[in-house]
Amino acid sequence: MALKKLLGGIVLLGAVGAGAFLFITRPERLTAETWAAAGDPDLVNGERIFHAGGCVSCHAAPGAPDDQKLVLAGGLSLKSPFGTFHAPNISPDETAGIGAWTLAEFGDAMRRGTGRDGEHLYPSFPYASYARMTVKDVNDLYGYLKTLPKSANVAPGHDLPFPFNIRLALGGWKFLYLNEDPRVTLADADETVKRGQYLVEGPGHCGECHTPRDLLGGLKVDQWLAGGPNPEGEGRIPNITPAEGGFGSWSAGDIASYLETGFTPDFDSVGGSMVSVQKNMAQLPKEDREAIAAYLKAVPAH
Amino acid sequence: MKFRTLAAAAALAVIGAGAVVAADEPQVVRQEMMKKVGGAMGALAGIAKGEKPYDAEIVKASLTTMSEVAKAFPEQFPAGSETGHETEASPKIWEQMDDFKAKSAKLGADADAVLASLPADQAAVGAALGAIGPNCGACHEVYRIKK
Numbered sequence: 001m002a003l004k005k006l007l008g009g010i011v012l013l014g015a016v017g018a019g020a021f022l023f024i025t026r027p028e029r030l031t032a033e034t035w036a037a038a039g040d041p042d043l044v045n046g047e048r049i050f051h052a053g054g055c056v057s058c059h060a061a062p063g064a065p066d067d068q069k070l071v072l073a074g075g076l077s078l079k080s081p082f083g084t085f086h087a088p089n090i091s092p093d094e095t096a097g098i099g100a101w102t103l104a105e106f107g108d109a110m111r112r113g114t115g116r117d118g119e120h121l122y123p124s125f126p127y128a129s130y131a132r133m134t135v136k137d138v139n140d141l142y143g144y145l146k147t148l149p150k151s152a153n154v155a156p157g158h159d160l161p162f163p164f165n166i167r168l169a170l171g172g173w174k175f176l177y178l179n180e181d182p183r184v185t186l187a188d189a190d191e192t193v194k195r196g197q198y199l200v201e202g203p204g205h206c207g208e209c210h211t212p213r214d215l216l217g218g219l220k221v222d223q224w225l226a227g228g229p230n231p232e233g234e235g236r237i238p239n240i241t242p243a244e245g246g247f248g249s250w251s252a253g254d255i256a257s258y259l260e261t262g263f264t265p266d267f268d269s270v271g272g273s274m275v276s277v278q279k280n281m282a283q284l285p286k287e288d289r290e291a292i293a294a295y296l297k298a299v300p301a302h
Numbered sequence: 303m304k305f306r307t308l309a310a311a312a313a314l315a316v317i318g319a320g321a322v323v324a325a326d327e328p329q330v331v332r333q334e335m336m337k338k339v340g341g342a343m344g345a346l347a348g349i350a351k352g353e354k355p356y357d358a359e360i361v362k363a364s365l366t367t368m369s370e371v372a373k374a375f376p377e378q379f380p381a382g383s384e385t386g387h388e389t390e391a392s393p394k395i396w397e398q399m400d401d402f403k404a405k406s407a408k409l410g411a412d413a414d415a416v417l418a419s420l421p422a423d424q425a426a427v428g429a430a431l432g433a434i435g436p437n438c439g440a441c442h443e444v445y446r447i448k449k
Contacts, residue, residue, distance in 0.1 A: 234392075235447035262439045267344040269435075271442030278439065 025171025027114040035104050038135055041143020049141045051283040053130070053203040057276040058087040061153070070148050072097070074155030078124055079232050082217060083160030085124035093150040106142045107135070113174060120170035122158060123177070123217065129205035131180050137203065177218040183207060184224055184299050192287075196295025199288060200225075209273070210240050226302035235272065243301035255293035256286075329387035332378040335371045342367040343435070350428035358420065361427060365417045368434065372410030376403040392447045402445055409437040 059072040074089035092099035098106065101116055108114040113127035121127065130138075163169060183201045186193060200206045211219045212228035227239035227246070239246035247255060254265045259281040262270035270278045281289060325331075342364035348354035349361065379395055379402075395402045416430045 235390075235449055238448065261347075261435065263343065263347065263435070267340040267347065269340075269438035269442050271439065271446040271448055273443075275439045275443035 022168065022171065025168075025175050027118050027120050027171070028112045028174075029108045029114055029118075030104065030112060032104065034135060035107060035139070038103060038139040041140045042136075043140070043144050043147065045137070046140035046142070046144025048284065048288070049133075049137045049203055050144050051280045052199055052288065053141065053205070054277055054280040055090070055145075057273070057280065059090050061151075071151050072145070072148060073151035073153040075153065080124065080217075081231060082164040083158065085122060085158045085160075086156045087125075088155050089151055089153050090145065091148060091151040091153075092146045093152055096152045096154050097150060099146070099150065103139060103142055107138050110138050110141075113170070113178065120167045120174070122167075122170065123173065124158075126205040126208045128174075128178050128219070129202060129208055131178060132182075132198065132202035141203075173216065173218070176216065183221055186295075186298050189298065190294075192291045192294045193298050195288070196291035196293070196298075199292050200295050204292065206240070209237050223302055225296070225299060230272075232273070239302065240296055241299050241301045242297050246301065247296055248301065252290070252293040252297050255296055256289040259284075259289045259292065260286075327387055328378045328380055328383040329389040329391075332375060332391075333387075333389075335375055335378065338367055339371050339438075343431075343438070346427055346431055349424060350431050352424060356424050356427070358422075361421055362417070365413050365420075365430075369410050369413040369417060372406050372413060376406045388449070390446050390449055392445045395445050398444075402441075405437070405441045405445075409434070409441070412437060 055072060056069045058076050058078065059074055060069045060076075061071065061073045062076045064071065064073075072089065072091045074087045076087045078085040078087065089097045091097035094100045098116075105116050109116070109121060109125075110127060110130045110133060112131070113121040113123065113125065115121050158165075182197065184197075186197065189197065207219055207225055209231075210225045210227055211221070212223050212226060213231065214220055225240045226243075227237045229235075230237050242248050250258075250265060258264055258270070259278060261282075262275070262278045281292075345354070345360055345364045349356055354360075376399075379391065379399075381396075383389070384391065384393060384396060412434050416434065421427045421430045
């Protein structure tokens with residue numbers, strides 16, 4: 001009898017614990033006030049953020065020629081140790097894309113990884129970086145996205161094995177890894193370095209590839225931007241901290257020039273998935289590339 | 303003593319022969335070819351940025367290097383050269399050899415087009431680089447794996 005009571009107690013505690021866990025880690029939405037003062041989007045800034053965020057690199061149709069890159073039809077497959085993700089259609093099409101979304105819905109996806117139906121999104125969509133974006137930039141970006149061509153393409157769903165196909169578990173992932181904290185604390189950062197920090201840690205989401213990940217797929221922030229094995233397959237992702245073997249021997253000017261032209265100081269060229277990133281970076285105003293370079297020279301060397 | 307000298311000489315000869323063999327390997331040949339293109343690119347960029355004075359001979363020689371290398375480059379990927387000697391060649395080269403060859407041919411054609419009306423000043427060299435440069439990334443995007 002006592003044993004039965006004890007067992008019952010344990011089961012009850014377990015259920016309460018699971019309930020509490022699901023409650024704490026439920027998909028979050030930002031408050032309505034967050035977006036209340038957003039106002040009309042600044043489309044010029046929206047385009048700038050669009051290039052900084054590199055939306056086309058994943059959301060344009062795979063292999064799309066340069067003049068079709070603004071059609072964000074989706075479909076690119078992104079291999080990972082957890083399965084294969086497919087980038088969705090984010091064109092302004094009302095049914096296949098995100099044309100019917102409100103700013104708040106778009107913002108919840110960008111900054112909290114919460115989908116339109118209140119589901120957890122997979123962090124292959126780098127909301128763990130976008131969480132740092134300002135309300136203004138999210139609003140301007142969404143305004144700009146709405147000006148792009150529509151596509152009726154329906155991208156395939158993610159192809160993930162058990163247990164990674166259970167979206168509820170992503171609440172736990174977010175509990176561990178989703179926050180708005182700066183990735184590094186930089187004493188005496190000037191305005192240029194601060195702008196670079198925002199671009200790299202927020203919209204640019206550079207750390208998503210350039211920082212190694214732990215077994216659960218979270219960034220090892222103590223190895224911020226230190227590079228590592230390519231999670232998509234063969235090869236390595238370079239270290240972009242000011243370390244030997246990283247950017248130690250590059251000047252800030254070298255880094256800015258690489259982002260603009262795609263050539264290293266030795267006139268080796270950009271390659272792999274960085275090619276499309278560099279093309280995006282080349283579209284930014286010069287001062288943004290210089291800010292990124294200044295920040296990359298200011299972060300701790302690993 | 304004499305034996306030791308002889309042994310050392312023999313060892314050196316073996317090492318020397320090894321170096322000669324390695325230099326003939328396609329993996330090494332193509333790495334050297336890419337370095338030549340990089341050097342030519344650097345020479346042109348120096349002029350385009352105004353770090354070096356305009357020199358028609360250097361411009362012509364650099365473009366000629368690119369043209370020649372681009373034409374011979376895809377021949378350096380015979381079966382059996384997929385790995386080794388720290389090659390950064392992607393397996394996709396052998397899976398899509400026709401596209402790989404086309405990309406190299408485009409670099410050659412673009413260099414030839416610029417050679418046909420040689421850039422006459424700093425600004426023209428810059429414009430030529432704008433036309434030729436993207437070929438590097440376009441090929442490395444798919445066919446090179448950085449290690």
